[in-house]
Amino acid sequence: MKQKHEVVCFGEVLWDVLPTGALPGGAPMNVAYHLQKLGVNAAMISRVGQDDRGEQLKKVLQQNGLSLEYLQTDEQHETGVVNATFRPNNEVLYDIVFPVAWDFIEWNASLQNLVEESTVFVYGSLAARNEISRKTLFKLREAAHKRVLDINLRPPHFNTELIEDLLRNTDIVKLNDHELDFITQSHHSNSVIEDKIRFLQDKFSIPVIIVTRGSKGAILCNEGQLFNHGGFKVTVCDTVGSGDAFLAAFIYKSLKGARPDEQLQYANAVGAFIASRQGACPEYGQEQIEEWINGIVVPD
Template sequence: MKITSFGEVLWDDFPTGKKLGGAPLNVVTRLQSLGVDTSIISRIGDDEDGRTILKEVEQRKVPHTFIQTDPEQATSLVTVTLSDKGSASYEIVYPCAWDRIEATQEACERVAESDAFVFGSLATRDEVSRAALEKLLEHARFKIFDVNLRPPHYDYERIRHFLNKADVVKLNDCELYELAEAFGSPYHSLEQNIGFLVDNFDCRNLCITMGEHGAIFYDDGTFYYHGGYRVKVADTVGSGDNFLAGFIYKLMNNAPADETLSFACALGAMVASHHGANPEISLQDIQDFMYPA
């Protein structure tokens, strides 16, 4: 299996210090730890923060062949604030290096040979990276859109455009309700609003995360539900990204939909019980968590 992601690599700046982050990087970092051939197309600055990112990415065994270096823009640094319950909010500087990603020939070739191409909404905020993404999508076999609505770094027409390009869309329940309302949905329930998006966009598969309450997967006409796993939350940073990694891992291995959802919920919960987005978790750890002796 080959999975390639596109978008931001950055430092999450917590009150306790900096941690490597960025949703596209978090997803492929977890997939790499599960034995998947991964790569990420991104951009860093020609600075110490950027050089340290390359070292850390290398330590995690994620290839950085397609992480470009920008001569002008700085490596992204995001200020993270945690609530009393561990929920995170983000202050994201614009512009930064990953706003200037280029679609090189080598990157296009990597996307073309990948089983799935994962991209998010945040890295579409600038026209340079957005144009690169458009070119890369032309080469993608299977497209997974990770919606991350980070005010003020999105607009609804851009979201609409990329919803229509995706084979699978992942978003959380708050994002679902926001988009459904923005696009004119008259409905109130999750299921009705999922149906509204499906009916109005060229996408037959939506996965909706609901935090501690689990997730819903709409798979071409059928709803699958998982109630989530109860854990003591350390922080929620990267939990959704790891959920998506688990979801992709099972989906691309042709697992049944309910198994895919259960595995993804378990991985998201396990990460929420640790600090940071990339704690060490093995396949065996996930199995032991899901099926305790």
């Protein structure tokens, strides 16, 4: 009997080309990776090119317990690449190559069945930048039981109409404070962050909104109730993928039935831990995260 995938992640798989070298990445793949690390059976829907980078990504997925069954191969387009450069204050600038294989994810019945049989469907705004993948995403979104949207505003890969469509049709939204400011600027340019969150929740009828704030932690608005966590202080190696680890940890705790404040604390801890390591998908185990939360220094 085929094992059920509790969470399905849809979208980009790629190589983050950093000054220090190339590392596997892509927000939904990072989320799937961290879910697997946390003991959640996750599936990845994406597409790679028929090239060396695609073959290497397949190996990475397999090595981390992710099935290749839902990873399509594109004979015309290359595997995705993002050229990342670092600026002061740990800010990362991304050059996201377009078009690439993950822009052309094709719908089929097996993907529909996969999503229908899962509990959570995770996807980002970036995966909707091209019509082919966008149509597939929207069809799968209709089949999902709980939809989790990761807003990722990377110019020029989005427009207002697309973002509003995504916001209107989801159950949980994660975005950072800068993205919140951008989306609400015409309505609440001078408001405090809590007012902006409530405005977004009311305007688009979103049950759960999570706003990450970098070193300031994160705010969770669950059905109108606000929770704030100041984050964990760490020596940052790089912030690539820390938000994806945060989201995976939040989903993990929500599946376990944890209280909203517990979900937020755990997500902050995992996000901080990943920020203290190089790349989006470093090696770690659940026990290290528990030690981190308990204030124990995690050995290198």
